[in-house]
Amino acid sequence: RFDNITMAPPDPILGVSEAFKADTSDMKLNLGVGAYRTEELQPYVLKVVKKAENLMLERGENKEYLPIEGLAAFNKATAELLFGADNPVLHQQRVATIQGLSGTGSLRVAAALIERYFPGAKVLISSPTWGNHKNIFNDARVPWSEYRYYDPKTVGLDFDGMIADIKAAPDGSFVLLHGCAHNPTGIDPTPEQWEKIADVIQEKNHIPFFDVAYQGFASGSLDEDASSVRLFAARGMELLVAQSYSKNLGLYAERVGAINVLCSSADAAVRVKSQLKRIARPMYSNPPVHGARIVANVVGNPDFFNEWKEEMEMMAGRIKSVRQKLYNNLSAKDKSGKDWSFILKQIGMFSFTGLNKAQSDNMTDKWHVYMTKDGRISLAGLSAAKCEYLADAIIDSYHN
Ligand code: PLP
Ligand code: TYF
Structure with missing residues (x-):
């Protein structure tokens, strides 16, 4: 019967957001799930999506x-x-x-x-x-x-x-x-x-x-x-x-x-x-x-299509700029001589930092940086303002 059903393990990615929510630290940073955030680290609804939705509402389309x-x-x-x-x-x-x-x-x-x-x-x-x-x-x-x-x-x-x-x-x-x-x-x-x-x-x-x-x-x-x-x-x-x-x-x-x-x-x-x-x-x-x-x-709609492309460039551009800023901070602060340029070679929302499980645990336990245990960070959840803090956390975790 249902009584015999055992507990399922949490999703290794979506489970990170649950742990993040429970953390009360002011310093906490959610780099787990791949979801775009603004510089203020808020979810973002594309302007062009809102425009399309308004148009749909005006047209009074049905729900068949x-x-x-x-x-x-x-x-x-x-x-x-x-x-x-x-x-x-x-x-x-x-x-x-x-x-x-x-x-x-x-x-x-x-x-x-x-x-x-x-x-x-x-x-x-x-x-x-x-x-x-x-x-x-x-x-x-x-x-x-x-x-x-x-x-x-x-x-x-x-x-x-x-x-x-x-x-x-x-x-x-x-x-x-x-x-x-x-x-x-x-x-x-x-x-x-x-x-x-x-x-x-x-x-x-x-x-x-x-x-x-x-x-x-x-x-x-x-x-x-x-x-x-x-x-x-x-x-x-x-x-x-x-x-x-x-x-x-x-x-x-x-x-x-x-x-x-x-x-x-x-x-x-x-x-x-x-x-x-x-x-x-x-x-x-x-x-x-x-x-x-x-x-x-x-x-x-050609106007909407162009607006979409602009907003995508804006989102991709923001991610690229925090990628660069993270790299700059890592290179400037890490005195070990490690080459961090792999971060700049990676593309898209994520960066694979090379941090192992114990180091990723240190990121979360000591620095309140939430990420998956394979060493992946979502740059879409990083702001320019937090790049320096993140670089400190990564360097500390690497060398400990
Ligand atoms: N495939 C890859 C590689 C992904 O990273 C994701 C997550 O966005 C998906 C598929 C599917 O996500 P969704 O079901 O939200 O479209
Ligand atoms: O890898 C990610 O973070 C995204 C979002 O079960 C995601 O692809 C993560 C887990 C999942 C569904 C989507």
């Missing part, structure tokens, strides 16, 4: 159910943002797109598709990766294994290890790739490395599976951040993409995202879409409308 595949205008907009509106794969109607419950829900539906139509196929995931990836594939009963990604010696990419592990996997595996701004390391392959990754995946008949949770947030440019996916698509490969609007439009709680399956023909795309709908129906029937309408309105 969406179809299983979601809002048509959203699905069109999201595939165009990802592939580029003039990409031949769209004109050829080779992409099956359905709206999903943000990045997580989209990954889960894609995982169910793999489980159903590729029985026994393995998903290769990077080591390390976003903590929820393993949960998603475990729950979908999709076997997975890890490929090398992070090299602690260089605090950079273990490119040779990555390639070797992708080569060693059984032919026809799925390779989960972070489209841009790898979570948690902030380390992305270079364009030349992406080409080599595509070579090996093609050679091995693997299927790339992109998780795109930060489009526009890494470089500040939507197109540049989609270049990895577009490079694979241009090679004529089939691929899967899960998209999220949590970060780039700040729609975290609205749960808006999409599953895209690039197929080899328009006919296959129609069939795949019918099966995606079949998977979604008994899971949640149909997705929520509000966030999808916001995306469709923002992308569909």
Whole structure:
């Protein structure tokens, strides 16, 4: 009976926010969850989102159910943002797109598709990766294994290890790739490395599976951040993409995202879409409308679209500026001669500091800096005013 159910462990990322709330220190700083904060460390609703919502309210749109595949205008907009509106794969109607419950829900539906139509196929995931990836594939009963990604010696990419592990996997595996701004390391392959990754995946008949949770947030440019996916698509490969609007439009709680399956023909795309709908129906029937309408309105209106891009650049720019400021403080204050330049090489919301678990515990226990125990800090939760304090905390934790 229910009495026999044991306690589940807390989420290693979202659990950090719970611990932060309970801390009464004035110095406390939440660098756990990847959520954008203003310089005042407050949550931020994009101005363009408020404008779109006002417009929606004025229009008095209804709350009828969406179809299983979601809002048509959203699905069109999201595939165009990802592939580029003039990409031949769209004109050829080779992409099956359905709206999903943000990045997580989209990954889960894609995982169910793999489980159903590729029985026994393995998903290769990077080591390390976003903590929820393993949960998603475990729950979908999709076997997975890890490929090398992070090299602690260089605090950079273990490119040779990555390639070797992708080569060693059984032919026809799925390779989960972070489209841009790898979570948690902030380390992305270079364009030349992406080409080599595509070579090996093609050679091995693997299927790339992109998780795109930060489009526009890494470089500040939507197109540049989609270049990895577009490079694979241009090679004529089939691929899967899960998209999220949590970060780039700040729609975290609205749960808006999409599953895209690039197929080899328009006919296959129609069939795949019918099966995606079949998977979604008994899971949640149909997705929520509000966030999808916001995306469709923002992308569909040139003024709004430009405003969105400006706000994304502003957010990405603020993160870059605290990244630089943190580096400056670390370099100036640390007398050990340690090279901190890896911090500047990382991109996106996060920085992988290289702090181990005991050092990360020191950050929290002594300095009230909340972060995940793998040494990741969310720079989106850091203000310019707190950079010096954070540098002191990191240096103290490193050398103790
Ligand atoms: N994938 C990665 C790599 C992430 O960092 C996140 C978190 O933002 C997600 C997927 C999905 O998040 P959400 O379900 O909020 O879209
Ligand atoms: O890695 C992060 O911080 C974000 C947010 O279960 C997040 O991706 C974290 C945990 C989670 C869902 C989202």
